[in-house]
Amino acid sequence: MKKSILLITAALLAAGCCDTVNDEQPMCPTTAEATISTIMNRKSVRSFTGEAVADSTITQLLRAAMAAPSGRNIQPWHYVVLRDTTRYTAIFGESNFNLPIFKAAAAVVVFCADTTVTAPPRDNPQAEAVTRPNGLWRDDLGASTENFLLAAEAVGLGAVWTALYPYPERYMPVKEALLLPDNVVPYCAVPLGVPTGNDQPKDKWKPERVHYERW
Amino acid sequence: MKKSILLITAALLAAGCCDTVNDEQPMCPTTAEATISTIMNRKSVRSFTGEAVADSTITQLLRAAMAAPSGRNIQPWHYVVLRDTTRYTAIFGESNFNLPIFKAAAAVVVFCADTTVTAPPRDNPQAEAVTRPNGLWRDDLGASTENFLLAAEAVGLGAVWTALYPYPERYMPVKEALLLPDNVVPYCAVPLGVPTGNDQPKDKWKPERVHYERW
Numbered sequence: 001m002k003k004s005i006l007l008i009t010a011a012l013l014a015a016g017c018c019d020t021v022n023d024e025q026p027m028c029p030t031t032a033e034a035t036i037s038t039i040m041n042r043k044s045v046r047s048f049t050g051e052a053v054a055d056s057t058i059t060q061l062l063r064a065a066m067a068a069p070s071g072r073n074i075q076p077w078h079y080v081v082l083r084d085t086t087r088y089t090a091i092f093g094e095s096n097f098n099l100p101i102f103k104a105a106a107a108v109v110v111f112c113a114d115t116t117v118t119a120p121p122r123d124n125p126q127a128e129a130v131t132r133p134n135g136l137w138r139d140d141l142g143a144s145t146e147n148f149l150l151a152a153e154a155v156g157l158g159a160v161w162t163a164l165y166p167y168p169e170r171y172m173p174v175k176e177a178l179l180l181p182d183n184v185v186p187y188c189a190v191p192l193g194v195p196t197g198n199d200q201p202k203d204k205w206k207p208e209r210v211h212y213e214r215w
Numbered sequence: 216m217k218k219s220i221l222l223i224t225a226a227l228l229a230a231g232c233c234d235t236v237n238d239e240q241p242m243c244p245t246t247a248e249a250t251i252s253t254i255m256n257r258k259s260v261r262s263f264t265g266e267a268v269a270d271s272t273i274t275q276l277l278r279a280a281m282a283a284p285s286g287r288n289i290q291p292w293h294y295v296v297l298r299d300t301t302r303y304t305a306i307f308g309e310s311n312f313n314l315p316i317f318k319a320a321a322a323v324v325v326f327c328a329d330t331t332v333t334a335p336p337r338d339n340p341q342a343e344a345v346t347r348p349n350g351l352w353r354d355d356l357g358a359s360t361e362n363f364l365l366a367a368e369a370v371g372l373g374a375v376w377t378a379l380y381p382y383p384e385r386y387m388p389v390k391e392a393l394l395l396p397d398n399v400v401p402y403c404a405v406p407l408g409v410p411t412g413n414d415q416p417k418d419k420w421k422p423e424r425v426h427y428e429r430w
Contacts, residue, residue, distance in 0.1 A: 067254050077424060154250035
């Protein structure tokens with residue numbers, strides 16, 4: 001009997017449930033494996049089940065969005081979370097071909113940017129703050145949007161980046177409808193929801209795009 | 216004796232080594248937890264140990280970079296991997312204040328973009344392909360750069376996004392030194408290496424940046 005229970009214990013161990021990949025995690029994919037699988041599995045999701053998404057989940061994704069790198073750490077981003085589908089046509093304009101996707105999603109997050117920065121001149125940190133254009137806001141918003149899309153993929157939700165900027169016919173109606181200040185521009189609109197599973201990631205690997213030392 | 220071994224077995228189970236967070240993974244952080252921790256832990260790393268990074272690792276990070284979303288799936292990105300530090304001053308120009316960081320890194324990846332697209336007019340897919348500006352290349356490059364930075368963080372490496380575009384005094388010397396075609400612009404330079412641990416992530420969460428339904 002003792003022997004049989006030892007065998008059970010041995011089997012438990014052999015099954016690997018206490019086998020260690022590293023010191024911390026029994027049988028776990030590494031953070032690298034999990035993160036890179038999320039990056040490779042992220043896809044543009046345009047088909048949603050219609051299920052709701054909790055505000056707390058959206059907040060978690062926005063925390064990820066605000067963790068993006070920012071030129072000179074200016075953090076120009078703002079986010080407008082939309083749920084009232086009755087306003088979507090007025091906000092985005094009837095010509096926005098993504099309206100049906102927006103209306104099928106649980107929410108649409110409009111990524112916005114303050115295109116200005118108010119600070120002392122770079123060459124004179126002691127001087128009075130002045131307001132000037134921030135040349136890197138668009139890059140910060142791109143990184144912030146990608147963080148949001150990856151966090152959505154990671155928690156099992158679907159989203160798709162739909163461009164507003166640099167197209168005035170797309171972003172100006174949104175700027176007006178959302179009552180954005182003069183210095184704030186709507187960058188993109190990201191519908192978020194529970195994916196149906198219809199959308200799949202693309203394999204975009206092109207080794208010829210990698211060059212060494214020169215073109 | 217049987218009892219004591221049962222207790223050992225019970226203790227093994229109570230220790231949780233076979234406790235399941237979900238059906239697949241005993242005791243594992245979820246993909247969501249791992250991915251979001253990578254996003255929140257990513258930091259701008261400017262201090263490197265000087266250790267080398269394998270080409271295969273850089274390739275893995277570039278696979279992640281090319282998995283970024285791309286407007287109309289144009290995928291405008293190209294990457295130039297630099298290791299020959301003797302050329303860095305000539306490539307980036309003596310005025311680039313990031314030169315010391317570049318020289319301390321294991322490699323510098325210059326993210327580049329084809330700013331044009333050659334395809335039939337959108338309103339006439341049957342017509343002959345024409346070359347025109349791609350209005351979304353900068354957004355695609357921002358997402359691609361963030362994927363690379365997150366993949367680097369995930370595998371335990373450090374990197375930092377240093378802007379070249381939109382500053383001609385920074386990107387023109389690089390464009391010339393790397394022999395880039397007329398339609399290709401250097402977007403940013405990302406030094407990559409083994410971090411010393413000196414650099415830490417910033418908490419950028421600002422709930423006041425989240426708006427609901429309108430500004």
